[in-house]
Amino acid sequence: xxxxxxxxxxxxxxxxxxxxxxxxxxxxxxxxxxxxxxxxxxxxxxxxxxxxxxxxxxxxxxxxxxxxxxxxxxxxxxxxxxxxxxxxxxxxx
Numbered sequence: 001x002x003x004x005x006x007x008x009x010x011x012x013x014x015x016x017x018x019x020x021x022x023x024x025x026x027x028x029x030x031x032x033x034x035x036x037x038x039x040x041x042x043x044x045x046x047x048x049x050x051x052x053x054x055x056x057x058x059x060x061x062x063x064x065x066x067x068x069x070x071x072x073x074x075x076x077x078x079x080x081x082x083x084x085x086x087x088x089x090x091x092x093x
Contacts, residue, residue, distance in 0.1 A: 019047075019069045021062055028066050029081070031073075045073050049081035059084060 021028035029049040052058040
């Protein structure tokens with residue numbers, strides 16, 4: 001399946017890939033390159049995630065894994081999603 005077939009829309013997606021985690025939650029994120037050339041820009045990476053809602057330790061491990069997996073990215077990137085934390089929990093940020 002091509003990225004464009006997986007994510008139909010008006011902005012071309014040159015590529016998309018999942019960022020797999022470890023047990024007990026193997027899903028961590030989805031990263032897609034978007035082509036913004038037709039909108040006055042170049043390419044950027046958009047990453048969406050949904051971190052664990054039940055334990056801060058697992059959420060921190062997922063975030064660390066995600067940071068490592070995304071470190072090789074070059075160029076603009078946007079990370080968005082449900083981080084399942086509170087602003088009043090600075091140890092989790």
